[in-house]
Amino acid sequence: MAGRHVLAIDQGTNSTRCIVFDQAARFVSVAQVEHRQFHPRPGWVEHDPMEIWANVARVVPQALHRAGLSLDDVVALGIANQRETVVAWDRRTGRPLDRAIVWQDVRTADRVDQLAADGFADVARRRCGLPLASYFAGPRMAWLLDAHPGARRAADRGELLLGTMESWLIWNLTGGPAGGRHVTDVTNASRTMLMDLRTLAWDDELLDAVGVPRAALPEIRPTMEVYGTATAVAPGVPIAAALGDQQAALFGQTCFAPGEAKCTFGTGAFLLLTTGTEPATSTHGLITTPAYQVDGEPPVYALEGSIAVAGSLVQWFRDSLGLIRSAPEIETLARTVEDNGGCYIVPAFAGLFAPHWRSDARGVVVGLTGYITKGHLARAVLEATAWQTREVVDAMLADSGLELSELKVDGGMTADHLLMQTVADVLGVPVARPMVAETVSLGAAYAAGLSSGLWPHREVLRRHWHRAGEWLPTASEQWREEGYADWRHAVQRSLGWVREGRSR
Amino acid sequence: MPGPVQSIERAAAVLELLSAASELGVTELAESLGLAKSTTHGILRTLCDVGLVDQDRRTGRYRVGRGLTELGAASVDVHQLRSLAANWLDALAVHTGEAVRLAVALDGRLVVVHHVFRPDDSRQVLEVDSTRPPHACALGKVLLANGAQLATDLSPFTRRTVVDPAALRAELATVRHRGYAVEVEERVPGEAGVARPVRGRGGRVIAAAGVTGAPERLLDRSGLPHAKLLRQLEDAVQAVTRELAAA
Ligand SMILES: Nc1ncnc2c1ncn2[C@@H]1O[C@H](COP(=O)(O)OP(=O)(O)OP(=O)(O)O)[C@@H](O)[C@H]1O
Numbered sequence: 001m002a003g004r005h006v007l008a009i010d011q012g013t014n015s016t017r018c019i020v021f022d023q024a025a026r027f028v029s030v031a032q033v034e035h036r037q038f039h040p041r042p043g044w045v046e047h048d049p050m051e052i053w054a055n056v057a058r059v060v061p062q063a064l065h066r067a068g069l070s071l072d073d074v075v076a077l078g079i080a081n082q083r084e085t086v087v088a089w090d091r092r093t094g095r096p097l098d099r100a101i102v103w104q105d106v107r108t109a110d111r112v113d114q115l116a117a118d119g120f121a122d123v124a125r126r127r128c129g130l131p132l133a134s135y136f137a138g139p140r141m142a143w144l145l146d147a148h149p150g151a152r153r154a155a156d157r158g159e160l161l162l163g164t165m166e167s168w169l170i171w172n173l174t175g176g177p178a179g180g181r182h183v184t185d186v187t188n189a190s191r192t193m194l195m196d197l198r199t200l201a202w203d204d205e206l207l208d209a210v211g212v213p214r215a216a217l218p219e220i221r222p223t224m225e226v227y228g229t230a231t232a233v234a235p236g237v238p239i240a241a242a243l244g245d246q247q248a249a250l251f252g253q254t255c256f257a258p259g260e261a262k263c264t265f266g267t268g269a270f271l272l273l274t275t276g277t278e279p280a281t282s283t284h285g286l287i288t289t290p291a292y293q294v295d296g297e298p299p300v301y302a303l304e305g306s307i308a309v310a311g312s313l314v315q316w317f318r319d320s321l322g323l324i325r326s327a328p329e330i331e332t333l334a335r336t337v338e339d340n341g342g343c344y345i346v347p348a349f350a351g352l353f354a355p356h357w358r359s360d361a362r363g364v365v366v367g368l369t370g371y372i373t374k375g376h377l378a379r380a381v382l383e384a385t386a387w388q389t390r391e392v393v394d395a396m397l398a399d400s401g402l403e404l405s406e407l408k409v410d411g412g413m414t415a416d417h418l419l420m421q422t423v424a425d426v427l428g429v430p431v432a433r434p435m436v437a438e439t440v441s442l443g444a445a446y447a448a449g450l451s452s453g454l455w456p457h458r459e460v461l462r463r464h465w466h467r468a469g470e471w472l473p474t475a476s477e478q479w480r481e482e483g484y485a486d487w488r489h490a491v492q493r494s495l496g497w498v499r500e501g502r503s504r
Numbered sequence: 505m506p507g508p509v510q511s512i513e514r515a516a517a518v519l520e521l522l523s524a525a526s527e528l529g530v531t532e533l534a535e536s537l538g539l540a541k542s543t544t545h546g547i548l549r550t551l552c553d554v555g556l557v558d559q560d561r562r563t564g565r566y567r568v569g570r571g572l573t574e575l576g577a578a579s580v581d582v583h584q585l586r587s588l589a590a591n592w593l594d595a596l597a598v599h600t601g602e603a604v605r606l607a608v609a610l611d612g613r614l615v616v617v618h619h620v621f622r623p624d625d626s627r628q629v630l631e632v633d634s635t636r637p638p639h640a641c642a643l644g645k646v647l648l649a650n651g652a653q654l655a656t657d658l659s660p661f662t663r664r665t666v667v668d669p670a671a672l673r674a675e676l677a678t679v680r681h682r683g684y685a686v687e688v689e690e691r692v693p694g695e696a697g698v699a700r701p702v703r704g705r706g707g708r709v710i711a712a713a714g715v716t717g718a719p720e721r722l723l724d725r726s727g728l729p730h731a732k733l734l735r736q737l738e739d740a741v742q743a744v745t746r747e748l749a750a751a
């Protein structure tokens with residue numbers, strides 16, 4: 001089975017996967033390992049960077065072995081990663097300063113409030129395309145430097161390095177303490193609140209305001225370029241692309257041109273719409289973000305509607321409530337009833353992201369009566385993802401002036417037929433799933449294959465996109481609008497729960 | 505209706521006692537149940553034979569057997585099955601260029617629990633949750649051949665539907681023997697299908713996975729599936745079986 005293959009590493013929130021694709025962009029093999037989630041305090045979420053690096057070192061050879069391939073059959077490696085998760089490490093020893101602070105972590109809320117009090121919201125929106133929220137990486141970097149004595153000085157001197165997950169992995173892959181390259185790509189850098197969206201460079205005013213020294217930051221590079229050759233894990237293989245997982249999914253769905261959009265349903269859910277070579281501004285609560293950048297070309301931008309909690313609500317239902325044994329059983333349980341029985345769950349576990357951006361919101365279950373069973377709750381769990389999707393789709397349509405004729409979806413939750421049918425019903429448009437549901441990995445593979453010359457141009461990749469399934473809306477307009485009104489009513493109930501002077 | 509069967513009631517009581525303790529001897533069991541030692545011994549021997557109870561070779565004492573734990577674990581949630589199978593069935597559709605379905609026996613009916621479109625972007629309708637006549641499709645023959653409880657009325661759908669019980673029995677024996685089932689225009693004219701069993705933990709058949717397409721694409725001139733197709737199907741069901749084992 002030799003030939004020209006691409007390795008994609010998808011370093012996600014819950015697991016790290018390596019997927020091998022062949023030259024026809026076909027899924028050949030996969031290896032996947034989960035890593036531990038640390039919750040040292042309410043609202044804090046951490047990962048062990050060494051564990052994740054060790055997992056990368058495990059899944060790459062495993063995926064190759066399962067495919068019956070060797071490194072000689074691999075032309076390039078691409079990385080897609082959980083975004084906004086921050087690592088700090090020692091340049092000399094390669095040892096992390098602390099655990100990685102994960103994108104779901106809200107410990108920087110106070111810092112972000114202070115930035116807001118300092119009138120920083122406008123600057124953040126105009127220069128970074130981001131609303132002020134604890135979601136973004138920069139304040140986490142500052143937090144790490146302040147929490148560890150001597151860290152800030154070490155960072156000033158460039159002895160302590162900062163980065164998001166792809167930086168940590170590329171540095172280790174290219175030699176670590178022995179000359180590893182300290183780089184990031186524009187999609188990841190854009191999520192720090194430290195990069196100017198137009199110049200694609202670290203911005204002194206932003207660095208100053210957030211409190212992160214330039215000397216500790218990686219060099220910002222295009223998404224598609226050979227950053228270096230791996231010396232560890234996949235020795236000799238060019239590392240030819242890196243991008244945030246959601247941008248990777250957009251790329252994997254071949255949404256290259258303005259007006260093309262996808263929604264990925266995983267731990268969170270993320271709707272991205274490619275807008276073109278000028279950053280589009282949102283007036284409806286969306287993020288402006290680079291989608292991809294080819295080396296030597298201007299970047300292509302996207303609008304993004306980020307939903308913090310989607311599949312993770314199902315995980316909570318499984319792990320914290322213990323009402324199901326596996327995530328897919330949510331569908332089995334939800335099908336024991338006809339509807340939600342009037343019950344809604346607003347999963348504002350870490351506040352609400354797009355389009356609300358309310359850090360003072362917390363989760364609520366509303367409409368509880370003696371009639372409600374666990375089946376109704378399971379429905380409400382799935383519908384929470386569907387209604388949140390409706391909100392970001394509405395914002396996207398309002399911002400772009402486009403009409404939606406169909407929504408392209410992907411991610412682990414698309415295996416849930418009841419959920420996908422519900423998404424079609426709440427949107428009132430067809431929902432289509434592509435043949436490769438692992439679009440994050442596919443996007444990383446596409447990007448790496450393009451930058452290493454395996455594929456001549458991205459347009460040739462379009463012919464690999466095929467419809468694997470399609471859900472048509474069946475609900476009535478009346479059902480849709482009444483449900484949406486109920487949902488918005490429920491969202492109102494979640495707002496303002498976090499009050500001044502209360503720790504949670 | 506006949507009343508309760510005494511020996512089954514006693515066997516259930518033995519299993520209850522064993523599942524509450526880690527190990528018990530025949531005397532202890534006989535005493536707790538108020539039965540003669542010989543009766544208790546007979547019950548234990550039978551339960552050992554069917555795998556619901558194990559006897560420790562060294563101590564001669566009894567404990568709950570593997571078969572009992574597997575009884576519960578073997579019933580895989582169909583939605584979990586779909587999640588675990590999805591990537592591999594997508595890959596099967598891409599590699600074969602044909603539509604793919606995954607089916608199980610549910611409440612006496614064959615139910616399609618997953619459906620991947622033929623990758624040619626033609627108009628197709630998602631058939632998840634729909635049912636099919638088991639005797640007239642390859643998916644159904646795989647399930648029937650492996651002991652699934654499915655209602656079959658042997659009604660004809662085309663001129664080629666197998667409607668004779670003896671002919672169907674003979675075909676199911678072949679399916680078991682070969683490890684795959686074929687349908688040729690038995691349900692829909694112009695359509696053929698090939699399916700293989702999906703095995704769960706312990707080797708029990710829990711589902712069938714198959715492709716459908718034009719007979720000339722799936723079958724060679726003698727009416728048998730192309731070897732490559734059989735291999736691709738085998739790779740896919742093996743991968744799903746691995747996922748099930750790891751889950
Ligand atoms: N059948 C299902 N129904 C509902 N939710 C599901 C189903 N299968 C998986 N999920 C949810 O989907 C998520 C996993 O999907 P996926 O693997 O795409 O997530 P991810 O975001 O890529 O993971 P990571 O965070 O590791 O990157 C989990 O949160 C899980 O609870």
Ligand SMILES: [Mg+2]
Nearest residue numbers: 012013245266
């Ligand atoms: Mg992911």
